[in-house]
Amino acid sequence: MTEAILQIRDLGCSRPQGDPIFEHVNFSVNEGDIVILQGKSGSGKSTLMKCLAHLNLYDxxxxxxxQTPHSYGIPIYRTRVQYVPQRTSLLPGTPRDFMRAISSFSSFKHRPSLDKQKVGNQPVLSDKPIEVAGAWGIEHELWDRGWGDLSGGEAQRIALAIAVGMQTAEVLLLDEPTSALDPDTSETVEKYLVGEVKKGETGLKAIVWITHFEEQGRRVGTRFLRITPNGVQEESQDSAV
Ligand SMILES: Nc1ncnc2c1ncn2[C@@H]1O[C@H](COP(=O)(O)OP(=O)(O)OP(=O)(O)O)[C@@H](O)[C@H]1O
Known part of the structure; x- marks a missing residue:
C-alpha cells in the first residue's frame, strides 16, 4: 500500500466577512498521485491550494x-509542499535574482541538489532549474531579464522550473501551470512533470494540479477531485470534466 504524503481532515476556509468558501474537505495525497482538482470558477480551488501550502488561514x-506543518516549521513545510501560483508578474528583479534569494533561505538548504560550497556569501546556485527550463525551450539569457519583460509563457515556465529544479518539493501544488502556453509546449511540460513523479529523481512524489483544460486533466491525472461548498468528491476519469 502506498504511503499517504498529505492527509487533509475537515478543512474549511472562509472569506474575510466570515461566510465559508468551502468546508468539510477530506482527502489524502499518496505517492505517485497526480490529483486533478476541479470545480466551477470561484468554487475555491486556488484557495484550497493556498490552504494546503499554509498560505491561507483555515479550519x-x-x-x-x-505531522503538522508547524512541527516542521512553516518555511520548511512550504518548500516540501510547494505552491506555484499562476502569475509571477509582481515579482521584482530577474529570475536569477529570485533563485539567488530563495537559495539563501535556510529552508532551501540541506537538500541533495544544492552544492554546499559558497563563494563569499553567495550560495552556489543549482543548475537544475536552468536545465529543466532549457528542456522547455527557455534560453539562458532569459534568466537575467526582468520578470515584467518576460512573456506570460516564459515567466510561467521559469517559475515552474524553479519549483521543480530546486528539488525540495515532495508535493507540488500547481495552479493552472500551463495556462499561458501553446498546446505543444504545454504537452512538453506535462510529460516532464509526469515523468518526474514516476521517476522520483528530483524527489517529487505527487502533484495537485488545477486545470481548466479537460483534455489535459485526462492526459496527466491519476485521480480527480471536485470541490463543492460541502467538501470534495472523488470522481472517475470518465465522469471528470
Ligand atoms: N482574500 C479574499 N477576500 C474575499 N474573497 C476571496 C478572497 N480570496 C478568495 N475569495 C473568494 O473565494 C472564492 C474562491 O476563490 P478561488 O480563487 O479559490 O476560486 P477558484 O475555484 O480557484 O476560481 P477560478 O477557477 O476562477 O480560478 C471566490 O468567490 C473568491 O472571490
Missing amino acids: GEIFYRG
Missing part, C-alpha cells in the same frame, strides 16, 4: 508525513 487539520 481543520493538515498532516504531512503524519
